[in-house]
Amino acid sequence: MSVFTAAADQSVCAPLPVLGRDVTVPLVTGGEVTYAALDYAASAPALQRVWDDVAAYAPYYGSVHRGAGYLSQLSTDLFENARKAVAEFLDCRDGDQLVFTRSTTDSLNLLARAIPADCQVFVFETEHHASLLPWQDARVTYLNAPRTPRQAVETLERALADRDPHGPALVCVTGASNVTGELWPVRELAAAAHAHGARIVLDAAQLAPHHPVSVRDLDVDWVAFSGHKLYAPFGSGVLAGRADWLQAAEPYLAGGGASRKVTRREDGGVDVEWHETAARHEAGSPNVIGAYAIASACKALTEAGWDGLVARERHLIDKVRTGLADVPEVRILSLFGDDAPRVGVISFVVEGWNSSHFAAALSAEYGIGVRDGLFCAHPLVRTLLGSDPQTQGECGAPEAAPGEKSLNAIRVSFGAGTPDEHVDRFVRAVRELVTDGARWKYRTEDGRCVPAV
DSSP: OOOOOOOTTOOOOOOOOBTTTTOEEEOTTSSEEEOEEOBTTTOOOOBHHHHHHHHHHGGGOOOOSSOOSHHHHHHHHHHHHHHHHHHHHTTOOTTOEEEEESSHHHHHHHHHHHSOTTOEEEEETTSOHHHHSTTTTSEEEEEOOOSSHHHHHHHHHHHHHTSOTTSOEEEEEESBOTTTOBBOOHHHHHHHHHHTTOEEEEEOTTTTTTSOOOHHHHTOSEEEEEGGGTTSOSSOEEEEEOSHHHHHSOOSSOSTTTEEEEEEOTTSOEEEEEOSSGGGGOOSSOOHHHHHHHHHHHHHHHHHOHHHHHHHHHHHHHHHHHHHHTOTTEEEOOSSOTTSOBOSEEEEEETTOOHHHHHHHHHHHHOEEOEEEOTTOHHHHHHHHTSOTTOOOOTTOOOOOTTSOOSOEEEEEOOTTOOHHHHHHHHHHHHHHHHHOOSSOEEEETTEEEEOO
């Protein structure tokens, strides 16, 4: 089974400058501390380079595609050049289309609207809700959580072998888990899908910020990701891949930009001729700044050098995993085992602690931002915790009070902008909280654990 690897002898690069790296936050115990942002898997801080590029463009903001003025033409060129830059970043094939969306969720919902009516969709229960839920109108086969990469491929092969071979099929799979950080065997899953006449879409929301993603090399049919996880501001995403299903589908949104020609009929109605390019699914005025920000982030990561970025992240992963391993009360969640290659996303539970209580103490007493809950991957987290995967729960909003057991976990995540000090502080804080307990009283308010005033 192949994995994503980088040369072992590559030197660790310095953290990339990100916004908020010098922000200080108050502690309930008194004083202030520099905020340690360790929730990259939810939203990574914007790269300073990206913010500077956006600020430099802002005075030249203009309407896109239909304006005759200089600023409109400049903005149109910026938008379309951003499309080319992101396609290059993803190593798209000739003929692939790249559609700018709002997010990974938006991208996968767009694709779900574009699949043929009789399409059968295969998706593992381990997916984030963004890739687990959009297929409700299709024939969906949910696959059980595999415990090894090879088992993932074998599970998919068995499911595909049992399907109707005459109809279209689509496999949806993550590149890296948003819960465990483990890398999935995307290339092998793509080969299995194609061998059985199916197509595959890759949810790269957690992969693209940490590893290079090549549509061509992985041989996936589509890839989706979000700008806000790739060190760009909120509100932008990408769906890139094969054009045929996208061109055959009704526009995701009906309106200006998606339509090439609209005429009145004698009966009073209208006839519409839709674009066959990416514009077909980009109705309305596009998020030019969002698209430009994604392109800027793609260029910044490429120029920084993936070997050094991956080596640095492995260095931080080793720090966290080694530090947590020294605390017997901590259990790291994993599907594929300790030796599985992964990105900088680690979830764990602490014996004797409610996860929300622990996360609240990290924030209030140490200035460390992590995530607690089910991470919008409820079936997966329930499986990893050994509880019923069908048990209901809320994303990040546990009902248990401090001191009570919760069926949720804690997630620490980091990336290209994370300094060693933040990881060192986190490991030290975990050890101190487990050994000495919290120094402050906490209560539950609106489903969240907060410091008692």
